[in-house]
Amino acid sequence: MTLKAVVNNVAPMTASKDVVVDIQKMSLTFQTADGPVYALSEVDLTISRGEFVSFIGPSGCGKTTLLRVIADLERATGGDILVNGVPAQQAREQRAYGYVFQAPALLPWRTIESNVTLPLEIMEISREERIKRGHDALKLVELNGFEKKFPWQLSGGMQQRASIARALSFDADLLLMDEPFGALDEIVRDHLNEQLLKLWARTNKTVAFVTHSIPEAVFLSSKIVVMSPRPGRIIDIIETDFARDRTLDVRETPEFLEVAHRVREGLRAGHSYDD
Amino acid sequence: MTGKLDKFCLVAAVFALLSLVFPLSGVHIETGKNVAFVADLPGLASAMVACVVVGVIFTWYGVTSVVRASILLLIVVFGAWQAVAALYHGGLAGYASYGFWMFILSLWALVWRAIDVIANYHTLENGKQQTANLIVPVAFGIWLLFLWEVTTAGCGVPQVLLPPPSMIGVRFVNSTGILWDDFRQTFLKAVIAGYVLGCGGGLIVAIAVDRVPFLKRGLLPLGNMVSALPIIGVAPIMVMWFGFDWQSKAAVIVIMTFFPMLVNTVSGLNAAGRLERDLMATYASGYWSTLFRLRLPAALPFIFNALKINSTLALIGAIVAEFFGTPIVGMGFRISTEVGRMNLDMVWAEIALAALAGTAFYGAVALAERKVTSWHPSFRVRRH
Incomplete structure (x- = not known):
């Protein structure tokens, strides 16, 4: 502190x-x-x-x-x-903080990668940095390889993992x-x-x-x-x-x-x- | 033999058989003799016989495959060709009688059965399925045109009441120059300008209404009232304000299209769920950020709804508005003047043009919708 x-x-x-x-x-x-x-x-x-x-x-x-x-x-x-x-x-x-809701709350018009990097986009972090951090976050929840999929192409458990990756992407403690x-x-x-x-x-x-x-x-x-x-x-x-x-x-x-x-x-x- | 007789084919066979027996035409007014007999028209007679034979065979064996349905369609095409030939070259036009109409009913039963079979065709092969999906509406449309043609020609309907489609087609092809000028004036100038202004204005005002609560209470009822204004009352006033050219028509279209867009967008902006809004709040996302990243994308299905409604409204508005003063060009102008000159085939050619333009416009908007909101449950396909 x-x-x-x-x-x-x-x-x-x-x-x-x-x-x-x-x-x-x-x-x-x-x-x-x-x-x-x-x-x-x-x-x-x-x-x-x-x-x-x-x-x-x-x-x-x-x-x-x-x-x-x-x-x-x-x-x-x-x-x-x-x-x-x-x-x-x-x-x-x-x-x-990163918040994970009861439902995945992934935006259906965004790919998994772009959903996960949504908070970074709002924080106006550069594109390369976003992609790198999104990739890292997806790796943490073992979802690498699904970057270009849309939320509705994933199972419920995978969607929830993606929403956890989103909460982790900006590295809040x-x-x-x-x-x-x-x-x-x-x-x-x-x-x-x-x-x-x-x-x-x-x-x-x-x-x-x-x-x-x-x-x-x-x-x-x-x-x-x-x-x-x-x-x-x-x-x-x-x-x-x-x-x-x-x-x-x-x-x-x-x-x-x-x-x-x-x-x-x-x-x-x-x-x-x-x- | 499939165990059950095919009723449609049975009807077709019976009517084709009767058509061979009943008189083909009425009595000529001047000569007092029958215009034509089956024996005079070997082409038509062979088509009737073919319908009897095919009808009997398929009554017994059933139309169990698309191949058999295609055979039916081929017979119908041959029969329709012979029927039209008999009308125009066999002298039946205006004098067709029981025998002829029974033959048409026979064809109708066959085409009905064939389209029914093709419409229920399901396969996993994409190309075949798409062809089948295309054949159904095309065959249906052509059949309706054919019915229109033989009814107007066979019964001798006066052209002022309803010209046959072939006549409209000929007029259309022979007046492409005039039609293009009208299209450019009405569609490319008035409709496009009015549509863009009306829809764009509705969208922007909707965002303002959503942002400022008192506008919602004050402006929405006002918009409601404007949308209820009768277009034939507004159009002459717009001509007074904006002159005879396309600007006044665009103004009418703006009035017509503004409100559907406003109402749809306002409800669309509330379509984003509570959860998603909370999500944006946890990222401390500002108003504009949330608007562009969450609320407008969520509103897109609503916005496209309004765009589709407005695409047809805009064309109607432009054509009607041209009845109230216009330079001597434009689809509405042409319709109103050609009606006065009893050139109904030209009126119908303009109607056909309006139908084509309207359908293409709607189709383009619907296509854009599929592209832009492909994520929406009503469009998405599973891709793995």
Whole structure:
């Protein structure tokens, strides 16, 4: 973190140079015709550099909303959110993160290469540089050779990998992923989870990952944030210490099952059975 | 034998057989005698016999392949040729009677069956499939022209009511000079200018309307009203404003084409999904960047829709506008004056020209659409 960023950090909080996301007493209320909906309430969370943080919880617990607040796609109605030491909006304008949505959201009129280099094009980076970086990003997700294809010529899993390559192409340190593999079948999902883990281990990026799958959360994360609905809040934060180069086999170990059990207990405790 | 009799071929055989028996023509007004008998027209008689024979054979064996359908088509072509020859050289024109019409019905049944078989032809060989796809509309169109020809000639329809297509064709070929001048005046000057201005203006205003909310509320209803203005009310006023030449016609076209483009583009600009807009927001993409990289490409199918609608509207507008004052050239001018002189074949030649120009214009826009929006689900082909 540069000195400038620390100086910009006007909020009186611990400006550790390793904190990428710092959320304090953040709340978000949607005003609807049926009255206010408390999407998030009093959320406190810090994400450090190099962490892989999963947000898990039932639908409606605000995990996607939380990710969108970090990305400045949604504005909090209370509290502070700092990303890289600056307010979320400023961080977005500095292109501090790559965002992967639930759907690939590839533009159908662009080839895979030109989709992946779209952010670079918006940042007005030269053409040769774009092609080089796009090529590198596609290599990271093992999609090299598909540069000239159109999105609809690729399978769902490949499309989602292309959208990850797009988020990686401009080399932001922070990767925000909103249930990126939710629509894929289990085999493809396992494979992509392994690839993502390798990518994380290799690039040392910070990842925030929304999921509703317990095995996925436990397998991928170094920190699991368990959330509960109405209002959306954090009820447990679990740190794990699996090796960074773990494989899918880790899912059979007692440690893994123990963490998974704790996550499940947390989810159960936070779940309201009135519906 | 396919187990079932082919009904269309059966009908064809029966009607061809009857046509050999029934009188071919009515009685001549002056001589009081029958104009012609089957025996007088050996060509027509042989075509009738051929229809009977082929009809019976295919009734029994069925039209099971494209080859058999092609044989039917060849018989129909021969029959049609003989029918037209009998009309103009056998003296049947104006006097055709039951026998002749039954022969036409027989041909109709055969051509129907043949086109039906070819239309259902499916093959993986691209060339053959394309040929089959081309034969169907061409055969259908030629058949309609043939029906028009024999009906007008056979019944002796007055040329003022409806001239036969052959007459229109002759007039068309003999007046290419006039037609070219009219085409240049109406299409190349008025239509192109009005179309470009109207569509371009609609597109730019649509972007402004989308950008400025109060324009949406203020301008869209106004545009709606302008589009509802009757063209025959606006055209004379435009002639007052912009003079007799093509400029006033272009102005009418601008009024006609502006609104479809405006409305389509406004809805097209909202076609980009929520997800894609969020995506652009994560890259801190500005208004213009998002407009050109996301929203306009997403709006292209809508814009092309308007371009296609306007391509036909523009030609109609130009021709109608020329009824209200024009230099002595132009398609609309020619139609209005030649009607007055009872030169209906010239009017029809102009109509044919308008149809050709309109179809070509529409086709060009549709082709451009295929090229530009080849990514759209309605066009894309899987290429691996």
